[in-house]
Amino acid sequence: MRISAKGRYALASVVFMAQQHESGEYITILSISEKLGISKIYLEQVFSLLKRGNIVNSIKGAMGGYQLTRMPQQITVLDVLKAVELSLFEPAQDTVSENSPEIEAALRLSAFDVLDKAIHDSLCKVSLLDIVNEAEKHKGEEAIMYYI
Template sequence: MKLSAKSRYALASVTKMAMAYDSKETMTILEIATDLNISKIYLERVFSQLKQGNIVSAIKGAQGGYFLTNTPDKISIYEVLSSVEPALFADNEKTVDEIAPKIEQALQQQIYIRLDEALKESLSSVTLADLAEDAQKDDDNYMYYL
């Protein structure tokens, strides 16, 4: 499965927010864009969709910025991706329903429905807290014993 740039930027941005969740109340788009080297204008569109999907919310003003609407352990990757890429999880259109309804039914039951369920289950089992924890691992700190 290949995710769009929009999905990848959304995931990276909310993971960054999750990593700073305990120490920072809000983050600005400019701060995230600068830290992750993403276009600020493009990120504004991504955050608009994240806001519509109730993943983030915003506070206006000098001390304002975006914040996660829930704790990182309560926000699944499925929720993030479905807010920025709703077409990714939409039902497949019928392909040959009028000409070969039995084939269409087999395709739906054996492939499309199974793929949708597996994808949703897999992405729902990973949270922003999981991503943040993994991103903060320091693999270079090894303990050597002699």
């Protein structure tokens, strides 16, 4: 499965927001862009989709920015990807339905539907909080150790 840059950037951005969630503050696209090294212009497009998908809400003005609409443990990877990866979750197109409907039915039932269900089931089990917790485990791995 190949997730586009839009999907990867959306996930990274909302995980960053989930890390800051306890503060209750709104987070600007500029601060996310600087922290994660993602183009501000590209993030504006991503956040438009995240807002439409009810993953984030926004407030305008000097103290404005974005905030998650729910607690990090209530937002799944599936929720985020469904908001930004518009074609990723579309059903597979017919392959040979006109000439071999029995092969088409077998492909759909034995392969495509099984794959769609496995992806859906896997992605809805992982919350933003799960990813935040995993990131915390790896935080110390990048720290530089100084010995005197």
